[in-house]
Amino acid sequence: MEAIRRALPHPDTLARHAGAALTLALRPEDPQVERALVSMLLESDPATREIAARALAHLPGSFEDATLERVIRAADISVQRIQHSGAAPVVMALAWTLRAVARRIPTDAKQEPMPELRALGIVALNLPGQHRPLEVASLELLDTLSLRATEAWPDDQLNRLISIASGDEAKSASHAADILVRIASQGLHALDGAGVNPLLDPQHQRIPLLARSASDAAYQRLSELGDHDDPEVRHAAHDALATLRRRRNDADFIEAYFIPGPSKD
Structure with missing residues (x-):
């Protein structure tokens, strides 16, 4: 020593x-x-x-x-x-x-x-x-x-992570996807690209990313994964879709009953 x-x-x-x-x-x-x-x-x-x-x-x-x-x-x-x-x-x-x-x-x-x-x-x-x-x-x-x-990290800090998670280098894509699943904000539509990457695990990576995106395209992709051959993937996709539907219904309810409309004056 x-x-x-x-x-x-x-x-x-x-x-x-x-x-x-x-x-x-x-x-x-x-x-x-x-x-x-x-x-x-x-x-x-x-x-x-x-x-x-x-x-x-x-x-x-x-x-x-x-x-x-x-x-x-x-x-x-x-x-x-x-x-x-x-x-x-x-x-x-x-x-x-x-x-x-x-x-x-x-x-x-x-x-x-x-x-x-x-x-x-x-x-x-x-x-x-x-x-x-x-x-x-x-x-x-x-x-x-x-x-x-x-808490979620700022959206403008995630562009490179999303690009890697959407890319064709399997190990890095998976690593970046795991990070995004933990720290990406809800409603970040840019996650759609990673959510359709076939190199990622459909149950543990693609579905959580699509659920965080919650875009119309993500909703469609989740519906497609609901017909997956793997029953665990189907179940995860259905759970994610059910969660998105509840959020949309809650948002519609709040907008209809609690957000004032335009003045009639």
Whole structure:
């Protein structure tokens, strides 16, 4: 352990890389080691940032609040660097930083942690260029946050998630769909595209997304799924349709009896 502690702050880059690699292999629970790795996240060399982030992602336990703030700051700087240079090492450094955050958010948090974490994940997901590792890492972070969300996320933050859930990459589409099922607002018609994606699970993903959309097109798609070969899918579709009908009836009732009509004067 003492060798790792000496290597991580060493002025020689190779020594720091060796210390981070040894940390990744041994995964010690040591605050001094963690602090040194977080400091490495702020270095200019992307390879140094990547190996430090990898090690941080695999350390046991959760980040302390102050440490998490420093890691988020390092990720924000990496986002700015990618906007100027989309080189692979820069992308990988940010991807592993996001994974470290996703894996080490305090597990006892009762509510969704800091809005800036969600903003970080959304911004990273929307960075220009086809960065598959960054997409995977951003989805991992947003998935972790969505499990703790207590309310719907703003619609204008979900465009990229909807695009991925509607796309032809099965694993990412499924991951994005799971997130949307948890945090998309009711009545978001843009979910229709994901709701008809044949790569998604009809019972656990397509039907919940269509039910959240509640558009006329979604209603029709749910009716079609009501004739599905799988009885569990049929049952889920019928339940979703029944819920939508009740909501529509309630809305019509409120409009008819409680919302004043135009003045007759």
